[in-house]
Amino acid sequence: MLLYGRNPVLEALQGGRVSELLVAKGIEESFVRELKTFDVRLKFAPRIELDQLAGTTQHQGVMAEVEDLEWATVDDILDRADEKGEQLLMILLDGVTDPRNFGAIIRSAEVLGAHGVVVEERRSAPLSAVVAKAAAGATSYLPVAQTKNLPRLIDQLKEDNVWIYGAAGEAATDLRRLDYDRKLALVIGAEGEGMRRLVREKCDELVSIAVRGQIKSLNAGVAAGILIHHAVSSRPVKAKP
Template sequence: MLLYGRNPVLEALKDGRVTELLVARGVEEAFVQELKTFDVRLKFSPRIELDQIAGTTGHQGVIAEVEDLAWASVDDILDRAEARGEDLLVVLLDGVTDPRNFGAIIRSAEVLGAHGVVVEERRSAPLSPVVAKTAAGATSYLPVAQTKNLPRLIDQLKEAGVWVYGAAGEAAQDVGRTDLSGKVALVIGAEGEGLRRLVREKCDGLVRIPTRGQVQSLNASVAAGILLYEAARARGPR
């Protein structure tokens, strides 16, 4: 798989997943020297060649050939929380198919202390270079898992003592007044469609983010970031 962008590439290098680097001629020497600290072959090419390979000019002068990103398991996420001695905080995505939203949610989840992200197999964007680029390296640290049936997983989490809250703009409950300090799963739906009916019904509660403007809805990744911040705040300093 090809990965581009400086932060994602550097994190993949630290993780030992890079087999070769393609670097644009003319990038600053300090960055080249940083790349040379890793035991990976560098190939220098004109920037236009990198544009063509990446299909974008947003590669920041470096493209890496890496091992494909691998899906974790839900058990990996549960084990991560247990190993840290922390109450579980997990993000469940219901139909988020935009790769940039997916990547941004992974990034926010890692930054704000979640233990993982779970998607339903047939209702998600794949783990692609665009997801990895938008996640800015977070895919190297945060388990991202698939489940065959999200409503069934919600039932299993609830049986394990996890409180499940779904984001819904029309919900009566303000997320800022919701106790997110224990074992919590936050469910984010697709933009436009929101949560599926069965997923909504499985949640312990639906929460909304108060808005003041004329536009009444938020981008899925922004909504996820706000809910994750509220959960992180409820848990106190690390």
């Protein structure tokens, strides 16, 4: 897989997943020196060649040939919470097919402290270079899993005493009124359509984010970031050992 963008490429280099780098001629020497600290072959090419390969001019002068991103499992996410000694915070995506939103949600989940992201197999963007770039390297650190049937997974999580909160703009309950000090999964629906009816009905609570402007909705990536941040910051602060 071809990966582009400086942060994603540097994260992939640190993870040992890069076999070759393609660098735009004329790029600043300080960045070239940083790339040379890794034991990977550099190939220099005209910037237009990178434009054509990436299908965009937003590659920041560097591309990498990397191993394909691999899906984790739901158990990997559950184990991550257990290993950290924390109450589960899982993000479930119902029909988020825009790769930039998908990547942005992965980035927010990793940065803010969620334990993983789960998508339904047939209702999600693939783990692509666009997703990896939008995630700014977070795909190297956060488990991202697939499930064949999201409603069935929700039922299984409930059996394990996981509470399910679904984001819905029209919900009467403000996000500040809920209890986040419990094992929790936050459901983010598709742009425009929101969650499917069956997924919505399986949620324990539907939650909204108060908006005060003329535009009454947030995109999925921004909404996810706000919800994750509020969930994490509402939990008791663990004492440092």
